[in-house]
Amino acid sequence: MATEVLTNGDAQAADWPDRYYHVDQILDRPGPRTDPSFMAGDGVKDFLRSQCKILVIGAGGLGCEILANLALSGFKDIHVIDMDTIDISNLNRQFLFRPKDVGKPKAIVAAEFIMNRVPGVKVTPYYGKIQDKDDDYYMQFNLVICGLDSVEARRWINATLVNLVDPENPESLKPLIDGGTEGFKGQARVILPTITSCYECSLDMLNKPTAFPICTIANTPRLPEHCIEWASVLEWPRVFQDKKLDTDDPEHIGWLYKTALARAKEFKIEGVTWSLTQGVVKNIIPAIASTNAIIAASCCNEAFKIATSSAAYLNNYFMLIGTDGVYSYTFEHEKREDCPVCGGEALDISISRDWTVDRLIEMLIEKQDIQIKKPSLSTATKQIYFQAPPQLEELTRPNLEKKVSELVEDGDHITVTASSLPFNLTLRVKYV
Amino acid sequence: MSNTGESQDIDHATSAISPPDNKTRRYDRQLRLWAASGQSALESARILVLSASATSTAVLKNLVLPGIGSFTLLDPADATSADAGNNFFLNGQASVGRPRAVEAVPLLRELNDSVGGEAVVRNVEDVLSEEEGREWVRGFSLVVAHNLRKDTLERLAKMLWEDVSAPPLIVVRSAGFLAEFFIQFHEQCVSEPHTDETPPSLRITRPFPALREWAVGVDYDALDPTDHGHVPFAVILVRAVEDWKAEHGALPSTYAEKQAFKAVLRALKKKPDEENFDEAEAQAWRVWAGDAAPADVRKLFELSPLDPSTASSTQFTSTVPTDSEQQVEITPTTPNAPFHALLRTLARFADAHEGLLPLSGALPDMRTDTASYVRLQELFKDQARAEKEEFAALLREQHPDVASLVSADALDTFVKNAHHVRVLRGRRWGAWEETARGAGLATALQNQPREAATHLVLSAVATLLNDNPDGSTVTLDALKAEVHKLIGENAEVPQELEDAIGEVARAPTADLPNTAAFLGGLIAQEAIKMITKQYVPVNGYCVVDLVDSWTCVIGKDT
Numbered sequence: 001m002a003t004e005v006l007t008n009g010d011a012q013a014a015d016w017p018d019r020y021y022h023v024d025q026i027l028d029r030p031g032p033r034t035d036p037s038f039m040a041g042d043g044v045k046d047f048l049r050s051q052c053k054i055l056v057i058g059a060g061g062l063g064c065e066i067l068a069n070l071a072l073s074g075f076k077d078i079h080v081i082d083m084d085t086i087d088i089s090n091l092n093r094q095f096l097f098r099p100k101d102v103g104k105p106k107a108i109v110a111a112e113f114i115m116n117r118v119p120g121v122k123v124t125p126y127y128g129k130i131q132d133k134d135d136d137y138y139m140q141f142n143l144v145i146c147g148l149d150s151v152e153a154r155r156w157i158n159a160t161l162v163n164l165v166d167p168e169n170p171e172s173l174k175p176l177i178d179g180g181t182e183g184f185k186g187q188a189r190v191i192l193p194t195i196t197s198c199y200e201c202s203l204d205m206l207n208k209p210t211a212f213p214i215c216t217i218a219n220t221p222r223l224p225e226h227c228i229e230w231a232s233v234l235e236w237p238r239v240f241q242d243k244k245l246d247t248d249d250p251e252h253i254g255w256l257y258k259t260a261l262a263r264a265k266e267f268k269i270e271g272v273t274w275s276l277t278q279g280v281v282k283n284i285i286p287a288i289a290s291t292n293a294i295i296a297a298s299c300c301n302e303a304f305k306i307a308t309s310s311a312a313y314l315n316n317y318f319m320l321i322g323t324d325g326v327y328s329y330t331f332e333h334e335k336r337e338d339c340p341v342c343g344g345e346a347l348d349i350s351i352s353r354d355w356t357v358d359r360l361i362e363m364l365i366e367k368q369d370i371q372i373k374k375p376s377l378s379t380a381t382k383q384i385y386f387q388a389p390p391q392l393e394e395l396t397r398p399n400l401e402k403k404v405s406e407l408v409e410d411g412d413h414i415t416v417t418a419s420s421l422p423f424n425l426t427l428r429v430k431y432v
Numbered sequence: 433m434s435n436t437g438e439s440q441d442i443d444h445a446t447s448a449i450s451p452p453d454n455k456t457r458r459y460d461r462q463l464r465l466w467a468a469s470g471q472s473a474l475e476s477a478r479i480l481v482l483s484a485s486a487t488s489t490a491v492l493k494n495l496v497l498p499g500i501g502s503f504t505l506l507d508p509a510d511a512t513s514a515d516a517g518n519n520f521f522l523n524g525q526a527s528v529g530r531p532r533a534v535e536a537v538p539l540l541r542e543l544n545d546s547v548g549g550e551a552v553v554r555n556v557e558d559v560l561s562e563e564e565g566r567e568w569v570r571g572f573s574l575v576v577a578h579n580l581r582k583d584t585l586e587r588l589a590k591m592l593w594e595d596v597s598a599p600p601l602i603v604v605r606s607a608g609f610l611a612e613f614f615i616q617f618h619e620q621c622v623s624e625p626h627t628d629e630t631p632p633s634l635r636i637t638r639p640f641p642a643l644r645e646w647a648v649g650v651d652y653d654a655l656d657p658t659d660h661g662h663v664p665f666a667v668i669l670v671r672a673v674e675d676w677k678a679e680h681g682a683l684p685s686t687y688a689e690k691q692a693f694k695a696v697l698r699a700l701k702k703k704p705d706e707e708n709f710d711e712a713e714a715q716a717w718r719v720w721a722g723d724a725a726p727a728d729v730r731k732l733f734e735l736s737p738l739d740p741s742t743a744s745s746t747q748f749t750s751t752v753p754t755d756s757e758q759q760v761e762i763t764p765t766t767p768n769a770p771f772h773a774l775l776r777t778l779a780r781f782a783d784a785h786e787g788l789l790p791l792s793g794a795l796p797d798m799r800t801d802t803a804s805y806v807r808l809q810e811l812f813k814d815q816a817r818a819e820k821e822e823f824a825a826l827l828r829e830q831h832p833d834v835a836s837l838v839s840a841d842a843l844d845t846f847v848k849n850a851h852h853v854r855v856l857r858g859r860r861w862g863a864w865e866e867t868a869r870g871a872g873l874a875t876a877l878q879n880q881p882r883e884a885a886t887h888l889v890l891s892a893v894a895t896l897l898n899d900n901p902d903g904s905t906v907t908l909d910a911l912k913a914e915v916h917k918l919i920g921e922n923a924e925v926p927q928e929l930e931d932a933i934g935e936v937a938r939a940p941t942a943d944l945p946n947t948a949a950f951l952g953g954l955i956a957q958e959a960i961k962m963i964t965k966q967y968v969p970v971n972g973y974c975v976v977d978l979v980d981s982w983t984c985v986i987g988k989d990t
């Protein structure tokens with residue numbers, strides 16, 4: 001017997017009596033720690049179930065969980081963005097997907113699944129990049145939840161939501177709830193753009209990715225990882241020239257594996273495997289259903305509390321480590337006054353008068369609290385160095401050899417831009 | 433495409449190498465955590481879950497996905513409209529009026545074809561009333577119970593506690609934003625804790641002959657500049673220790689001596705950019721840390737296995753040797769016999785080697801050239817192999833009956849992790865309340881007010897729901913009265929207790945979707961740890977407050 005599935009129309013019509021027996025225990029009366037502004041009863045239920053519009057970024061490990069939790073909590077108008085398609089390695093945790101879905105867009109499959117399972121909930125998928133959407137698009141939501149594995153995408157949405165804030169218009173402040181996991185560890189946080197610490201404020205908390213020095217890879221390999229890096233960073237471009245390495249293509253991985261294995265044999269290094277090859281070149285982070293469930297639940301719980309005011313929400317960072325017992329730490333991450341996104345103040349850097357522009361760029365790339373890939377530099381009056389377009393790059397290239405002190409006065413500002421970032425970074429230079 | 437003669441055809445180059453099979457690909461992201469050994473443990477696990485609540489199905493979802501062997505969902509109830517609203521593993525209103533376990537099982541099974549699952553529509557009480565039923569429950573690898581009626585839970589917990597070979601029980605309670613869980617287990621022997629602790633010894637202060645020989649043979653002045661910058665830090669340190677001992681007799685121990693030792697290392701540098709010497713200085717702590725077994729492992733040397741005959745108490749106690757000089761014999765029927773035999777062998781080994789544990793064989797990366805690194809690695813591997821063989825011989829000699837139960841892989845894992853192995857001793861569920869009732873719990877409430885308050889109020893609501901499962905008798909006053917029965921009539925009531933009481937009175941029977949999902953994740957993590965014997969499970973009550981978003985473990989001590 002087929003059951004009728006409501007995917008559209010009047011969301012309230014699908015609400016059978018007692019559907020929200022559990023959630024309504026919270027929404028019908030305040031708790032001891034509930035803010036007095038809480039409007040228990042029909043007012044808050046109507047807002048949650050008929051008015052509130054929420055955006056979920058990512059339909060992967062966290063995203064699948066987030067969508068299910070939001071739907072059950074009573075959010076009825078959910079949008080989801082994801083640019084990926086389903087891979088077999090997603091199936092150990094992304095529970096809205098089945099083997100038959102491999103290759104299909106995550107956002108679309110996830111949205112359909114939720115609408116089939118939870119009647120009356122409308123999930124609007126977008127199969128594409130968050131950068132495809134403009135400010136008007138983001139402006140329509142009350143809340144944004146992020147379940148992404150990409151630092152770059154998070155920085156983009158964070159900066160976009162901070163820039164969206166118009167002090168004259170309270171509606172323009174969109175709470176951003178961000179979750180992330182790695183193995184048995186994870187974190188969830190609430191960002192109120194311009195008010196609390198933002199994603200950019202905490203960049204230095206990220207683990208530095210393991211980078212192997214090129215000379216080790218080329219001359220003194222010791223670990224299997226060194227052999228794999230040699231195959232992917234040096235051998236692939238040498239052998240295939242312009243052909244781009246596709247780390248999702250098993251034939252490409254196979255070639256890297258074989259090449260790395262041969263080098264390892266030559267140097268008597270043990271431990272090159274297919275799995276390690278894939279792990280190194282794709283920078284794979286271990287991921288399990290249970291950790292994603294904890295972090296997604298925490299994110300959705302905060303979204304529910306913010307949307308309903310039924311209880312205080314997280315201020316502002318929850319960190320969980322499940323490797324040795326259950327250890328968690330809830331704390332307020334402090335806003336950085338010199339945060340390039342929400343701080344307003346320039347970032348002070350002290351450098352020697354001898355430093356060349358090239359050296360400064362190198363330092364910016366290395367700096368953990370900046371993490372910029374291809375920075376372009378200018379002052380209010382001069383172009384120092386531009387990565388693009390090619391003509392401008394060529395024109396400014398001679399400056400790379402020059403000393404920064406020849407181009408910028410002590411105490412002056414340098415504006416740093418990068419195509420991957422939707423904001424400018426202002427540096428105040430001090431010579432020591 | 434390519435204009436060089438070395439251009440290759442990818443198809444051709446990879447013809448001999450095929451990608452991993454579908455199962456390995458599917459589980460790739462978790463195999464990177466617990467490897468094939470953990471996966472095979474999971475695949476042999478049979479899990480019993482009591483009640484088909486939203487929380488229970490959330491737990492199961494996170495165990496079916498990584499591929500446990502099979503699960504059984506036991507629940508006598510038909511799905512209500514409320515269940516259809518908060519349980520993702522029901523078919524909405526179509527499930528209402530049908531047994532919720534039967535409705536949930538296919539929706540859970542479709543998450544992973546390789547997992548078996550069955551629904552049992554029965555009352556736990558009835559199952560526990562028959563010897564056959566009790567035997568059936570004891571046959572699982574792990575039992576999880578969510579918001580089980582208090583009387584039934586007590587009966588179940590007691591039954592599983594009395595038999596030292598019975599499975600662990602995870603007791604879960606939740607009401608609205610508040611929750612807790614407790615793992616009742618006798619003994620958990622963790623052979624791979626994966627904790628980010630001190631790395632195993634490199635024998636810097638107690639070098640094995642081949643390592644020492646290399647170190648004392650280094651002639652820094654005779655090395656060309658490249659080789660000088662490539663002496664591995666382990667070799668530098670061993671040599672520096674030998675020289676220091678020759679001059680001072682003992683290892684550096686005072687702050688000043690340690691600084692002087694580091695200065696010696698710095699002085700060896702011929703060029704400022706010789707990173708191998710920087711590494712040696714950064715790793716100099718290994719010299720003062722020494723190479724003997726860590727204190728936590730040494731403590732385990734004195735641990736006797738559990739005595740199955742002490743079942744009636746709240747906590748199983750170790751077997752007591754009849755003669756204080758003599759250790760209790762480990763037989764194949766001893767609880768966790770293989771692990772205890774390995775542990776005792778480890779003690780023997782340490783005894784015979786002046787406190788050293790067998791070498792792990794793992795070598796961290798160090799700034800050196802390939803040839804030196806590979807040479808050093810081979811020295812370590814050879815030595816580790818020899819010591820492992822000696823260890824295995826000791827095991828066979830000391831525990832001939834148990835040695836055959838220890839697989840080569842298990843022995844290997846144990847030796848590799850010998851510096852970190854852990855043994856956890858659990859308690860019976862409810863034992864804390866019994867032993868700490870009154871003053872003990874009141875003190876806990878003073879020391880950890882919000883954590884203890886949450887636990888006490890969840891206990892209180894379980895008592896009230898025992899007779900009135902619909903929550904009709906749960907009021908602020910009734911909860912407070914129940915809590916006072918636990919902490920004493922005159923005990924002080926902190927604000928945190930008022931808050932917890934208010935929160936539970938607000939939503940005494942609410943199984944909130946987000947709380948359920950949060951618990952589902954936490955408990956599945958713990959279940960995986962218990963089953964794989966990798967990572968370290970919680971010992972005590974893990975208390976959760978999703979208003980202020982924190983978790984904490986309490987009730988660890990008596």
Ligand SMILES: [Zn+2]
Nearest residue numbers: 198201339342
């Ligand atoms: Zn910021």
